[in-house]
Amino acid sequence: MPAELSPIDKAKFVAAKRAVAYVESGMKLGLGTGSTAAWMVRCLAERVQNEGLKVVGVPTSTRTAELARSLGIQVVSLDEAKWLDLTIDGADEIDPQLNLIKGGGAALLQEKIVATASDRMIVIADAAKEVAQLGAFPLPVEVIPFGWQTTKALIEETLVSLDVLNREATLRMNGDKPLVTDEANYIIDLHLKRIGNPRQLALVLNQIPGVVENGLFIDICDVVVIGHGDGRVQLRDINDGSAREDRVEFAPTDNIFADPDA
Numbered sequence: 001m002p003a004e005l006s007p008i009d010k011a012k013f014v015a016a017k018r019a020v021a022y023v024e025s026g027m028k029l030g031l032g033t034g035s036t037a038a039w040m041v042r043c044l045a046e047r048v049q050n051e052g053l054k055v056v057g058v059p060t061s062t063r064t065a066e067l068a069r070s071l072g073i074q075v076v077s078l079d080e081a082k083w084l085d086l087t088i089d090g091a092d093e094i095d096p097q098l099n100l101i102k103g104g105g106a107a108l109l110q111e112k113i114v115a116t117a118s119d120r121m122i123v124i125a126d127a128a129k130e131v132a133q134l135g136a137f138p139l140p141v142e143v144i145p146f147g148w149q150t151t152k153a154l155i156e157e158t159l160v161s162l163d164v165l166n167r168e169a170t171l172r173m174n175g176d177k178p179l180v181t182d183e184a185n186y187i188i189d190l191h192l193k194r195i196g197n198p199r200q201l202a203l204v205l206n207q208i209p210g211v212v213e214n215g216l217f218i219d220i221c222d223v224v225v226i227g228h229g230d231g232r233v234q235l236r237d238i239n240d241g242s243a244r245e246d247r248v249e250f251a252p253t254d255n256i257f258a259d260p261d262a
């Protein structure tokens with residue numbers, strides 16, 4: 001492995017590489033978004049090139065679509081694919097039940113639609129993403145731009161009766177303008193610090209007019225692959241309760257190390 005990779009990139013890489021070993025020829029795949037998912041797209045492209053693996057990918061963002069196409073992965077829309085065998089994606093937080101916070105990269109809407117339309121979801125991450133309880137990472141909520149300040153006020157009002165530690169809500173910015181998602185919506189980040197009942201919060205948030213979707217992924221993830229900088233990977237399957245540890249070997253000649261910033 002090239003010396004210039006940071007321990008965190010090594011951890012993301014080994015998690016991605018191990019997860020891609022689950023892919024079989026003929027599969028329809030959901031391709032996640034973010035820096036860890038970008039490693040997964042590179043590892044997948046390597047298998048497509050080296051082994052002639054035949055897969056189609058449904059990307060969860062325009063940037064993942066661009067990366068996948070540029071590396072020779074066949075990209076189709078979800079409507080073309082209809083149902084997927086497997087989605088592999090990153091996460092911002094993972095709790096012991098494999099419930100997640102996602103949306104740090106503002107792609108939560110497509111990510112949730114794609115993961116839900118898959119037989120299985122594998123989440124890949126470095127160990128820092130594992131938490132005892134969700135909520136330290138700000139929870140993203142995608143809202144339509146029309147009346148967003150009213151929607152934000154309604155969200156804050158709703159949070160008063162819910163089991164959270166803090167209730168600050170902020171509009172995510174891109175420079176001096178609101179960040180605009182792939183679906184032309186805004187993101188409101190909820191700085192809750194601790195989420196006592198993620199399932200209830202996910203349901204309640206989606207009832208508020210103007211809210212399109214929230215970044216809580218409840219009962220969607222099947223397997224988590226946690227990577228470490230020394231090549232170890234820990235795998236947990238929530239369905240059969242299994243947990244095991246593996247090791248991913250690095251091939252210094254791998255051309256996927258060329259440009260890790262996707």
Ligand code: 5RP
Pocket residue numbers: 032033034035036037089090091092101102103104105106107108111
């Ligand atoms: C994008 C996401 C990402 O999967 C999440 O933010 C993790 O990103 P990274 O792998 O870069 O830490 O949900 O919307």
